[in-house]
Every structure is written in structure tokens, then in C-alpha cells.
Amino acid sequence: SLLDDLLITILTSISVSAFILETSPTFSDIYSEDLELIEIMITGLFTLEYFIRIWVCTINPKYRHPISGRLKYIITPLSIIDLIAILPFYLQVLFPSLGFIKFTLLLRLFRLFKISRYSESLRTIIKVIVLKKEELIATLLIVIFVLVFVSSLMFFAENEAQPEKFSSILETMWWGVVTLTTVGYGDVYPTTNVGKLLSAAVAFLGIGIFGLPAGIIASGFAEEVQKRRGKKIVHPVGKDIKITSETTFPLHSELRHHIHPDFRHHHTKQEQKQAMVDYIEESSEIMKICIETAKKKYGNYFQNEEIIKDFAMVLYQETMRKFHR
Numbered sequence: 001s002l003l004d005d006l007l008i009t010i011l012t013s014i015s016v017s018a019f020i021l022e023t024s025p026t027f028s029d030i031y032s033e034d035l036e037l038i039e040i041m042i043t044g045l046f047t048l049e050y051f052i053r054i055w056v057c058t059i060n061p062k063y064r065h066p067i068s069g070r071l072k073y074i075i076t077p078l079s080i081i082d083l084i085a086i087l088p089f090y091l092q093v094l095f096p097s098l099g100f101i102k103f104t105l106l107l108r109l110f111r112l113f114k115i116s117r118y119s120e121s122l123r124t125i126i127k128v129i130v131l132k133k134e135e136l137i138a139t140l141l142i143v144i145f146v147l148v149f150v151s152s153l154m155f156f157a158e159n160e161a162q163p164e165k166f167s168s169i170l171e172t173m174w175w176g177v178v179t180l181t182t183v184g185y186g187d188v189y190p191t192t193n194v195g196k197l198l199s200a201a202v203a204f205l206g207i208g209i210f211g212l213p214a215g216i217i218a219s220g221f222a223e224e225v226q227k228r229r230g231k232k233i234v235h236p237v238g239k240d241i242k243i244t245s246e247t248t249f250p251l252h253s254e255l256r257h258h259i260h261p262d263f264r265h266h267h268t269k270q271e272q273k274q275a276m277v278d279y280i281e282e283s284s285e286i287m288k289i290c291i292e293t294a295k296k297k298y299g300n301y302f303q304n305e306e307i308i309k310d311f312a313m314v315l316y317q318e319t320m321r322k323f324h325r
Contacts, residue, residue, distance in 0.1 A: 009119070015043075046111070157195040158172075
């Protein structure tokens, strides 16, 4: 329910805030007991939620088996995140003397990922990243190529002038990262004319390169919003239409059944072919009208051409069903 989602989100925010405050000497010295109590209470609630989810997961047909279904649910990504979110606390309680336990406390930050279960916006962003992974990977490869290339050029341009700062291509990559991201820490910078010219060019290049991922994600987010807006609309004739840009409509069945069986038996193949051509031409004219109508009616609401096309298909099917019985 909405109340449960809100409660878990609030608890997650409190837990992460307490973890941050624990790193501050001022707060940890004065409110150490309070922060510890908050951690115990929230971990207890998250533990209870984790086991309740495992117990009731069999309601879902995917996990209906009482044993294998629960085991299958336990290894799902969200369930693993839930486990990692509570695991550091119990490791610290059971093995307080082990040195690596301190580093496992960082895993408490995984509780932030719990919010993705309850936040529609975060789920949308994750979905967009997954859908656009090929474009993002291509962008990453471009960035790596440019980084290696410009770092190599800068190494040969500045190595003699500053051998301690540009001692190798690998060391020069730090300059490349700082310059391409347009951060400019100022700890490493060129002094030769060639190096300065190259540095200026790389800075301008970085503005465009690092704008690519943002543009890809923004465009994917806009497409996802358009799809959700198109999932359910009210048709002019008063019907509710559930539709997305992936919706498809099989038209081949209409074409297959348009010619009556008796027609096939009593006419030549040429006559059948001509009848099919006439039918296609007639259907094309109807489809053209449907597309123009869809653009006129819905063009101001949906910029995605795929959604407009699907609306046209709905209009076409209703027209054929009404006038071609």
C-alpha cells in the first residue's frame, strides 16, 4: 500500500542519515546511544520485512512452490539488496573483533536501493538505463578511446617539460579525466604551447562527450513517459483503450479471411490475386485516413510516432470491423 511504501522510504532515509551522523565526531560522541538505538530498531524492522516477504512470496505464481519458490525469490536482485541492507549489523554483532567488519558497514548504504522498490521515478530511471544500455555502452567506449588518445598526445607534448607530472601515459590519464570532465583541479596542467592548445581543445571536446549520456537518458525518460501516457486513454467513441508503442495488431488474418472459401474454389488464381490487390488498395486508403485522423486528434498529446501509429491501427480495426463484416 501507499502507507507501507511511505513508511519504508522514511525508515530508509532515517537509517542512512544516522549512518552519516555516526561518522561525525560531534554527533557520535553526544548521541552515540541514540544513533545505536535507531540502528537496532530500523534493522529489526527491515529484518522482519525481509522474512515476511520470503514467507508471502508464494502468492506470486512465479514462486508458488513452498521451498524452491522461496529459494528462487531469495536470489532475486531486490531480495539480495534487502539482505545486504541488514547483513552488516549482524556481522558486527557476531564478529565484533574482525578488522574487515568495519568496511562491511558501508553496505548499509545499500538501503538506499530499497527505495527503488517503492519509488516509481527511480524504477523508471533504472528501466531507461537498461533500455538504453547499448547507446550508453557505445558512449562509454567513445569516452575511453578519446581519453587514451588525448592522454597519449599530452604525454608526448609535456613529458620533457614536466617529467614528474607527465611521467607516463597512465599518469597523464588523470589530467585527461580532469580536463574531459571540465573539472580542472589545477594540480596537473600543461606549460608548453602545444600542451596548452591541446588542453583547450580537449576541454571543448569534453563538454560534448559528457553531454551524450545525459541526452540519451533524457530522451529515454521522455519516451518512457510518452508510453505511460499512452497506456490508457479515452477513445472519442467512449471506449477505454490500453495501448503502448509496442502494441501490434495482426492484419494478415483480415486479409486471409477477406476472400470467401467459395471464391477460392470458383475463381482462378489471377482473379484471386486481383481481388487481394483491390482489397489492399482499399485498406491502404482507409489506413491513410486513419493515420491522418490520429495525427490530427492526438498529435498535440503524443510526440512519439509509434504511439500515433498504434492509434491509427485502432481506428483502422474499428473501421474494418464495422464496415467489413
